[in-house]
Each structure stands twice: as C-alpha cells, then as structure tokens.
Amino acid sequence: xxxxxxxxxxxxxxxxxxxVAKLRSAPRPxxxxxxxxxxxxQCATACQVSLSSPERRLNPARRANRLxxxxxxxxxxxxxELGDWARDFxxxxxxxxxxxxxxxxxxxxxxxxxxxxxxxxxxxSPCRITATQxxxxxxxxxxxxxxxxxxxxxxxxxxxxxxEHGAAIRIPLDEPAPVLFATASSEIMGRPENLMGCAxxxxxxxxxxxxxxxxxxxxxxxxxxxxxxxxxxKNKLLHEACLELGAKRLVIGECGHAYRVAKYMGAFTAxxxxxxxxxxxxxxxxxxxxxxxxxxxxxxxxxxxxxHDPCNFARSGGIMDEPREILRACVTDFRExxxxxxxxxxxxxxxxxxxxxxxxxxxxxxxxYEFRMNVSGRRKYEQIxxxxxxxxxxxxxxxxxxxxxxMDYHNGGAGVGTVFELFDRAVEx
Amino acid sequence: xAACLYLLARRALVSRVREITGPGDVLALLLLLAVILSGNAxxxxxxxxxxxxxDYFAALLRLHPVPWPDVPGFAVHxxxxxxxxVWAPWxxxxxxxxxxxxxxxxxx
Numbered sequence: 001x002x003x004x005x006x007x008x009x010x011x012x013x014x015x016x017x018x019x020v021a022k023l024r025s026a027p028r029p030x031x032x033x034x035x036x037x038x039x040x041x042q043c044a045t046a047c048q049v050s051l052s053s054p055e056r057r058l059n060p061a062r063r064a065n066r067l068x069x070x071x072x073x074x075x076x077x078x079x080x081e082l083g084d085w086a087r088d089f090x091x092x093x094x095x096x097x098x099x100x101x102x103x104x105x106x107x108x109x110x111x112x113x114x115x116x117x118x119x120x121x122x123x124x125s126p127c128r129i130t131a132t133q134x135x136x137x138x139x140x141x142x143x144x145x146x147x148x149x150x151x152x153x154x155x156x157x158x159x160x161x162x163x164e165h166g167a168a169i170r171i172p173l174d175e176p177a178p179v180l181f182a183t184a185s186s187e188i189m190g191r192p193e194n195l196m197g198c199a200x201x202x203x204x205x206x207x208x209x210x211x212x213x214x215x216x217x218x219x220x221x222x223x224x225x226x227x228x229x230x231x232x233x234k235n236k237l238l239h240e241a242c243l244e245l246g247a248k249r250l251v252i253g254e255c256g257h258a259y260r261v262a263k264y265m266g267a268f269t270a271x272x273x274x275x276x277x278x279x280x281x282x283x284x285x286x287x288x289x290x291x292x293x294x295x296x297x298x299x300x301x302x303x304x305x306x307x308h309d310p311c312n313f314a315r316s317g318g319i320m321d322e323p324r325e326i327l328r329a330c331v332t333d334f335r336e337x338x339x340x341x342x343x344x345x346x347x348x349x350x351x352x353x354x355x356x357x358x359x360x361x362x363x364x365x366x367x368x369y370e371f372r373m374n375v376s377g378r379r380k381y382e383q384i385x386x387x388x389x390x391x392x393x394x395x396x397x398x399x400x401x402x403x404x405x406x407m408d409y410h411n412g413g414a415g416v417g418t419v420f421e422l423f424d425r426a427v428e429x
Numbered sequence: 430x431a432a433c434l435y436l437l438a439r440r441a442l443v444s445r446v447r448e449i450t451g452p453g454d455v456l457a458l459l460l461l462l463a464v465i466l467s468g469n470a471x472x473x474x475x476x477x478x479x480x481x482x483x484d485y486f487a488a489l490l491r492l493h494p495v496p497w498p499d500v501p502g503f504a505v506h507x508x509x510x511x512x513x514x515v516w517a518p519w520x521x522x523x524x525x526x527x528x529x530x531x532x533x534x535x536x537x
Contacts, residue, residue, distance in 0.1 A: 032530065038521045039454050041439075041446035050445065061449040104528055 002361040004124065005083045012122045017077050019118045020070055030114055033106045034068055037061060043098035043108060048345040048379040049091060058375070060098050060108045063088050067111055086124045087362035089115040093376060094224070094351030095311035100342055112351065117226030125225050126360040126368075129352050132221045133230050140237055141185035141217030150188075150213050157192050161199060167429050169203040171195065172210040176246045179209040181281075182238055182262075183253025184397045185217035187418075191400070197420030198253055198281060204295075204427055205288040209251070215241035218258035219397070223265065224352030235266030242269070242276045250278045254395035254418045256312030263317065280313075281420065282322035282395075289329060295428040301331040305422070306389035308337065308380070308403065309344040310396035323395055323419050330419075330426040335387045347394070348377030349402025372402060373409040381406045384414060392416050430469070433462040457520055460513050467506040477502040 023034065043060040044050045050058045057063065066088065069075035094109040119125060135144035145153070154171045161169040181198065188195050202209045215237040222231025242250050250269060252259040262269045263278045270278070288294055307327055313319040320341045328334050337344065347354075349372055356368035366374070380403065384392055392403050392414050404416045437458050440450045471477045481498030488495040497504075517523060 036521070036524045038524050039446075039449045039451060041443065041449060044445035044449075054444070056448050059445055059448050065449060104524060 001079065002083065002363075004361050005079050005086075008079050008082065008122060013077070013079065013082075016082060016118055016122050019121060020067075020077055023067075023071055023114065026114070029107060030110050032104075033064065033108065033110050034071060036104055037064065037068070037106060038104065040103060042101050042103060043106075046098050046101035048095075048097065048348065049093065049376045052378040053375045055375075057084075057088055058091060060092065063092060064108055064111045067115055082119065082122070082124060083362060085115055086119055086126075086360070087364055089119070090126060090351075090353065090356065090360070090362075090368070091371065091376070092351065093311070093346045093348060093353055095346030096315050097311070097343070097346060100315065109351070113223075113226045115226070116224070117228065120225045120227050125227075126352075126356050128355045128357075128360075129221055129225050132355070133225060133227065136217065136221065136234060137230070140214055140234075142219050142221065143185045143189045143217070145185060145189060145216070147213045150216055153189065153192070154211075157196055157199070160192075161196055164196075164424075165200065165429050167203070169196075169199050171199045173213055174245065175210045177208045177210040178246075178248045179207055179251050179284075180215075180238075180242050180245055180247035180249070180276075181209050181211050181251045181253060182215055182218035182241075182258070183281075184219035184255035184258055186219065187253065187255060187397050188216070191397070191418070193421045193424065194254055194418040197418070197422075197424035200424050200427055200429075201281070201285055201288075201294075201420060204429060205285070205293055207284070207288075210245055210247075212237075212241035212245065218252050218262060219255055220258060220261040220266070221352060223257050223261050231261060231265065232267035235261060235268050235270075238262060238266070239268035239274070242274070247276050249284070250276050251284050252278070252280045254281060254397075254420060256310035256314075256317065256396040257398070259319070260312040260316050280317075280319055280322075282319055282326060285326055286322045289326060294329075296329050296423070296426045297428055298330055298332045298426055300425050301422050302333065303331075303390040304333040304335055304388060305331045305391045305393055305417075306335045306337055306384065306387040307340075308347060308384075308392055308394035308399055309341055310394055310399045311344075311346050311350050313395060314344060315342045323393075326423060327393060327419050330422045335389050337383045337387055345379045345383055346376070347380045347396075347399040347402040348372050348375075348406070349398045352398070354398035354402045369405075373406060377402055377406045381410055381412060385412060390414055391422075393419055393422065395419055430462065430465045433458050433465065437462070453520060456516075457522065460509065460516070464506065464509045464513060467502075467509055471502050471506065474502075479503065 047060050070077050089112050092112040094112050096109045099107040132142050136142050220231055220234050252262050259280050264270050359367050394400050400416045407414050440446055482500055482503050485498050
C-alpha cells in the first residue's frame with residue numbers, strides 16, 4: 001500500500017465516509033446520476049477511454065457503480081477502496097461525451113468530480129494538481145509567477161510584437177478598460193504566441209482592453225480536483241479585477257475550462273446580475289470579422305489545419321462555430337475531424353489528466369503518461385491522423401499539451417497551435 | 430418478445446454491457462418475457478375461454494365483485510403482470526419518466 005494511503009487514519013477515513021453519506025442530499029444532477037442509471041452501456045460505447053481498452057474498470061457505468069455501491073452500503077469504504085478511487089476516477093477525463101449519448105442524460109463527470117472532491121479533502125489528489133492549486137493560492141496564477149515576472153514577460157512580448165508587426169501593439173496591465181482579458185497563465189508563460197495574437201486582435205479591432213496582474217490567470221484547477229472552495233476563491237480574483245478596473249466584459253482567452261468556470265461554475269463571475277458580462281475571445285472577434293473590421297490574408301497559413309473541439313468550450317460551453325469561423329478566415333486548407341463539435345472525442349488529457357505523468361501513488365502497471373498516450377488519447381491520435389492535417393488547433397492548454405505529447409510519442413508529425421497564433425500570422429495591420 | 434430476447438442477448442454477449450449488468454437488469458427482462466410468453470400461450474396455444482374473465486372484470490368495474498373465475502391460463506398471466514406492477518416502483522421501469530427529469534436538469 002502506498003504511504004499516502006497507509007497514512008490514512010480512522011478519523012480521516014470517517015471523514016470520507018461522512019462525505020459519502022452526505023451525497024444523499026447532494027444537488028439533483030448528482031443524485032439522478034447516482035439513482036437512475038439503467039446499465040444500458042451506451043456510455044461505454046461513447047467514451048474514448050473505454051473504447052480504447054477492454055479493461056473492465058474503464059467502463060464509465062462500472063466506475064460510477066463503485067460509488068453507487070458505497071452510497072447504498074453494499075460496499076465498504078476502506079483504504080483499499082479509496083486507493084482504487086484515486087486510480088479509477090483520475091482515468092475519467094470528465095469530458096462529458098457519455099452525457100451526450102446517455103439516453104437518460106446522466107453526466108458521469110459529475111460523479112467523477114464529486115469523488116475527486118472527497119479524495120482531495122483527505123489529501124489524495126494527485127501531487128501535481130495539489131501543487132498547482134497551492135501555487136495558485138499563493139500568487140494568483142498556476143505558474144507561480146510573481147508580479148515582476150509577469151511585467152517582464154509582457155514587456156518582452158510587446159517588443160516582440162513591435163518587431164513582428166512594426167506597430168506599437170500594447171498589452172495593458174491593470175488599466176481601467178471596458179474589456180478585462182484573462183487566459184491560462186501556463187499559456188502566457190509557455191506559449192506566449194497566443195497572447196501576442198490576442199493582443200494583435202484587440203489592437204486591430206480597436207477594442208480598449210486590459211489584463212490584471214492579480215487576476216492574471218483564468219485557469220482554475222478547482223474544476224479538476226473537485227475542490228469547490230478553491231474554484232470559487234480563484235474565481236473571486238477575476239470578479240474583483242472586473243470591479244476594480246470597471247470592466248463591462250470579462251473576455252476569456254483560449255482556455256476551455258477557464259471559460260466554463262467563469263461562465264457557468266464560478267460563484268462570483270457566473271452569478272447572474274453582475275455589472276459585467278462573461279464572454280470569450282471568439283465571440284468577441286466574430287462580429288468584428290463579420291463587419292470587415294479585420295484584414296486577413298489566409299495565404300500566409302497554407303498548411304492543412306484541423307480543429308479540435310475542447311470539451312469545455314464545445315460540449316460544455318456551446319462555443320463551436322465561432323472559432324471555426326475565425327480559423328477558416330485565417331487558413332487556406334481547413335479540415336474537419338469526424339466526429340466533431342459536441343460529439344468530438346476528448347484529447348485524452350481532460351479533467352487535469354494532461355499534467356499527470358507518473359503513477360501518482362496508485363496501483364497500476366503503467367504511468368498516467370503511458371495511459372494518456374496509449375489509452376485515453378488513442379482515439380484522438382487516430383482521428384487527427386485521418387485528417388492528414390499538419391497543424392492541430394485547439395483553444396485549450398490541456399488539449400495542446402496532450403496532443404503535442406501524442407504526436408511525439410507516436411511519431412505523428414503534426415504540430416499544434418491556437419486560433420490566435422494563426423490569426424497573428426494572417427492579419428494585415 | 431423479439432425485443433426482450435435481443436436485449437437479453439445483448440446483456441449476455443456484449444462484454445461492455447455484461448460488465449455492468451446486475452440482477453435487476455436481468456429480472457426486468459425475464460419478467461417482461463414471462464408476461465409476453467404467458468399471454469402468447471393463451472393466444473396461440475390451447476384455447477382458453479376468456480368469457481368468465483370478462484364477466485369478472487365487468488362486475489368489478491360495476492363495484493359488484495363476483496368470485497374469481499377458474500381460468501388457470503389467464504391466472505398465471507395476470508399474476509405475472511401484478512408482480513411486474515408491484516415491483517415497478519423499485520425497479521428501473523420507473524426510469525422512463527425519469528428521462529424528462531434528467532434531461533430538464535441537464536438543459537437548465
């Protein structure tokens with residue numbers, strides 16, 4: 001038994017058992033998911049994890065049944081069971097594809113997230129996810145970047161933009177503006193071309209905007225770990241920044257789960273009646289594009305491009321046509337994957353899986369990295385190869401990381417990118 | 430009957446479905462199948478005179494019940510239907526109306 005599990009004493013175990021007992025008064029979608037599954041097996045034929053391996057524990061309904069049995073008292077919640085949960089419920093990417101195909105509309109990701117919350121409460125979240133949340137609580141962003149580092153980075157990017165476009169494209173920080181822009185900090189630090197593209201867009205469209213150093217990061221690992229307290233705490237930073245800077249619109253960048261939390265789940269920004277609206281960079285850009293406010297030369301992006309619908313933007317957010325419209329205007333050879341939109345396969349790195357590499361102290365014969373490459377991401381890899389595309393565009397940093405690793409691991413040859421990176425190349429100022 | 434047999438075969442043969450099949454899933458199908466078989470036995474098997482049964486229900490509806498007629502073929506069929514109805518609230522037959530609840534909470 002792993003030391004983390006062995007260290008769980010009777011009091012901690014009792015806390016987990018109490019948390020399970022409390023599920024009887026849980027919100028309605030969770031109760032329904034627990035109560036009315038008819039064991040029809042549709043989810044197992046929809047889930048890309050379940051489709052890629054005959055392993056019994058990967059069957060979504062079977063995984064959910066484990067929790068059902070504990071709730072019904074037919075199975076005892078002990079350390080062994082908790083260890084299995086820590087493995088099994090981090091093999092679900094929470095992509096909600098099963099919910100699209102379930103005849104009863106049940107959402108297994110609700111169960112997954114709840115079990116992860118119970119695990120997190122007794123210290124059984126994967127280390128990478130706990131560490132990211134801690135960094136985020138300390139400095140307000142997942143990367144753990146200080147304010148000085150952020151300012152340095154932004155100044156550097158402004159210089160790059162001047163070199164690239166020969167224009168003074170600014171990335172304003174903490175300036176009062178009608179638009180507060182926030183995206184994943186990992187994106188800004190690890191893939192700054194995307195932020196440069198967004199800055200170019202705001203410049204070209206003539207929309208006054210700003211970013212906030214305190215609410216620099218819209219990514220929210222509370223969605224993955226099930227830790228509602230963390231999710232709302234981090235969401236509050238965005239809310240406060242909007243009020244402080246007088247923003248009328250909170251525009252979320254190319255980060256699917258940041259959008260879902262800000263728009264639908266955060267206790268502050270998703271609350272009705274706020275003095276600002278929550279939207280995303282694509283919805284912001286489409287009207288400008290349609291009225292001819294952007295001059296684009298798709299001839300600068302001639303390599304075949306395909307678009308991956310991130311689960312949180314497409315299935316959970318309904319943002320499917322807007323990114324395509326912008327992308328089509330920026331490239332000459334756009335190819336759809338099949339299936340796509342709300343029926344798209346998850347990249348295999350959803351629900352925070354993309355940052356898990358080791359076996360994370362659970363009983364398994366492979367590591368999470370191997371699991372993502374060989375099982376959860378296999379469908380995605382095949383789907384991308386079938387398009388023959390050179391570049392896979394995905395507005396989500398979990399997806400990009402996962403797809404980039406998939407291409408490396410299987411020698412796939414395609415590169416990855418974001419919509420506004422290609423926009424930055426196509427735009428004429 | 431064909432549908433019940435298909436669903437039973439699916440439960441037994443498709444491995445992803447077999448993994449999640451519980452006793453309730455099989456019982457539901459077997460019970461339905463038994464109701465259909467006992468009904469078909471009356472229709473296609475040896476002739477069963479349903480006249481007394483009609484009289485019995487007519488009397489029941491007029492609130493003047495008469496003794497249960499001695500028609501064994503129908504009695505078996507009727508008993509199975511009653512078992513099905515008694516069990517229904519605890520079984521997944523109740524999930525059919527649940528569809529609307531679940532979809533409504535999903536769309537909200």
